[in-house]
Amino acid sequence: MKYYTFKEYLINNLAIENIHVDEISDNLKFIDVPKGEYLLKEGDFCSDIFFVDKGLLRQYSIDEKGKEHILTFAPETWFVTDRESSFFAQPTPYYIQAVEETTVTVIDDHLLNMLSEHFPSFTKFNTQLLHSHIRQLQARINLLLSASAEDRYLNFIKIYPDIFQRVPQAMVASYLGITPESLSRVRRDLAMK
Amino acid sequence: MKYYTFKEYLINNLAIENIHVDEISDNLKFIDVPKGEYLLKEGDFCSDIFFVDKGLLRQYSIDEKGKEHILTFAPETWFVTDRESSFFAQPTPYYIQAVEETTVTVIDDHLLNMLSEHFPSFTKFNTQLLHSHIRQLQARINLLLSASAEDRYLNFIKIYPDIFQRVPQAMVASYLGITPESLSRVRRDLAMK
DNA sequence: CGCCGAGTTGAACTGAATCAAGAAACGTGG
């Protein structure tokens, strides 16, 4: 499978000339995150945005009973961050962990400013990304408010069929807000129909 | 109680001189929404942002079974919108309705551009608003994934004590993702403790 | 006075959680 690098992503989405992107290429920082390792832990502050070049991350929290709750899966060409933590000077309540061995491009404040200054379209693009994120979060809240475990599962495999193949089933359950046992039963019951 | 107008809101948040804000004041459009009336209905497209000057709005969806699910309460100084619908050229799945008689300032694309051009700080402010929205949505998802009806209720009255006083209890239940009956019982049980 | 909408209460029901035990799949080293 071929994935976009961050550079290619910029070219495709911002209508920026290859040659101009090269100017920033030298400034790109990458991080390699081995499977199971963390990019961010509860209590950290994060002002960077991470672009996933290869691999798969998950963002999750741990409640008082020690249960994990997955907020986001981030496969290739996705962004993850908890910029909110540094925006509001409050430590993040989330972990960001590599589900598979993962490589990310680090977009720090310096690079962010640089992109905004060099490419007028970038700010607009960034705003659009935020709107898209909001829409997705709202849709998920709506689903959590209205749909059964089964419906949420069906919705998940429809929207993220690839992710379902790449993560343990228990993580999907955690994303859906149900137990691994329940997800197993939901799947069995669907298979029998 | 004294509320900000949109103008005052700008002055307070953007460090803009009063005199400059006057320049845009003439361009402001207001809408009066009587109690129970709609600002937006399922299937509409919305590129405007609404700033609530006075009153209280709710944004909600209706599922296949006819049940309402409240996504947002927007009291004074809050923004509501489903700009996402016009951003992505998909009709909104949500209704925006006045819970009380409400007055909003309409921030349309024209005004938005004007604000961005005149006030460099506006774009940054706008981005920050979006981030704040994201943080709030994530926190809510996290709560829906991890907390019981009782915990969600306690969290709600802690964060929005004023809203709880202003809307029918059934709407709070709908926001929390439980039935009115369940909320009534949760409250009774808490009162007995 | 009587109606009406909002909230409460009760009893039966149900979807999903919990706890505990097995089965299958997986990868690592011999």
Place this chain on the structure above:
DNA sequence: CCACGTTTCTTGATTCAGTTCAACTCGGCG
């Protein structure tokens, strides 16, 4: 390439939080 231990998934029995449906109370208002 097999054998073993670990992790992942499934299944069953039981419990529980929250739903459903129906009846009732209360306060406001014509």
